[in-house]
Amino acid sequence: MRVAKKKVPVPPQPPKVPIKKPIKTPIPVALPTPLTSLTSPPVSASASASAPTTVPTAPLTPASPAGATGALSAAPEVPLPALPSGFVPVIFKQYLGAHPKSGQITAVPGAIAELESSTSYVQAFGGGVPPASRLAGDLSIAASWTTLRMSLEAFLVYAKSNEVIAWKEAFTELDELNAVFQVVAKQNPQLVAGFPATKRLLGVTKAISEAGAATKARKAKASTAKTAPAPAAAAATTASTTSPTAPTSAPTGGAAH
Numbered sequence: 001m002r003v004a005k006k007k008v009p010v011p012p013q014p015p016k017v018p019i020k021k022p023i024k025t026p027i028p029v030a031l032p033t034p035l036t037s038l039t040s041p042p043v044s045a046s047a048s049a050s051a052p053t054t055v056p057t058a059p060l061t062p063a064s065p066a067g068a069t070g071a072l073s074a075a076p077e078v079p080l081p082a083l084p085s086g087f088v089p090v091i092f093k094q095y096l097g098a099h100p101k102s103g104q105i106t107a108v109p110g111a112i113a114e115l116e117s118s119t120s121y122v123q124a125f126g127g128g129v130p131p132a133s134r135l136a137g138d139l140s141i142a143a144s145w146t147t148l149r150m151s152l153e154a155f156l157v158y159a160k161s162n163e164v165i166a167w168k169e170a171f172t173e174l175d176e177l178n179a180v181f182q183v184v185a186k187q188n189p190q191l192v193a194g195f196p197a198t199k200r201l202l203g204v205t206k207a208i209s210e211a212g213a214a215t216k217a218r219k220a221k222a223s224t225a226k227t228a229p230a231p232a233a234a235a236a237t238t239a240s241t242t243s244p245t246a247p248t249s250a251p252t253g254g255a256a257h
Contacts, residue, residue, distance in 0.1 A: 040141050041148045072166050075159070100146055108143050112136050178202045 115136035181202055185192045
């Protein structure tokens with residue numbers, strides 16, 4: 001006979017109360033340097049203080065290889081101001097997010113003009129915001145440093161391009177000279193005695209290669225020495241395994257009666 005199971009009543013569950021997440025209060029971050037102490041970038045002696053630094057709108061064209069024109073272009077004289085005494089570069093990791101976006105660089109001139117000419121700035125935003133004149137001045141200084149950096153970076157690409165073109169041509173000519181120089185140095189050393197600096201220049205690559213090979217050989221020898229057993233330890237191990245067993249001494253005392 002089957003017995004019917006009794007249903008146990010389930011007690012009513014209390015209503016779920018939504019858990020409110022704590023509101024994170026932003027931690028104020030103090031600027032290491034007040035904005036009023038910002039300085040404008042230096043101006044070289046040959047440049048006018050009133051003339052702004054311009055950013056090239058088109059990529060600069062490097063000098064053509066010697067094979068195309070027959071001659072290399074010499075580097076132009078670019079007067080640069082000396083770094084201030086005691087200058088210490090900043091730690092850029094501490095200034096993450098302080099680099100302007102391209103859209104900000106494009107929009108900042110118009111914003112500066114608005115701030116400088118506005119007569120309703122205080123009426124619109126109140127007195128709790130930075131003054132319009134101060135903000136416009138700080139933006140102008142920041143934009144001037146950005147303009148200078150972009151100009152220097154563009155010119156650095158131009159300088160590097162011409163540098164490798166010129167050195168490639170010079171290295172080719174040095175290789176041609178070195179082939180004859182080494183032969184003359186062996187046959188008649190007196191003829192090359194008047195070119196000690198040229199000899200050092202031609203021998204730099206060989207000296208670096210020989211130094212690298214010597215360093216590699218020393219490291220290989222040191223690695224082999226670490227893995228091989230020491231001679232004294234090997235000799236001791238051999239002696240312990242080959243030495244004869246000492247005879248057992250006879251018991252002392254008289255014979256038993």
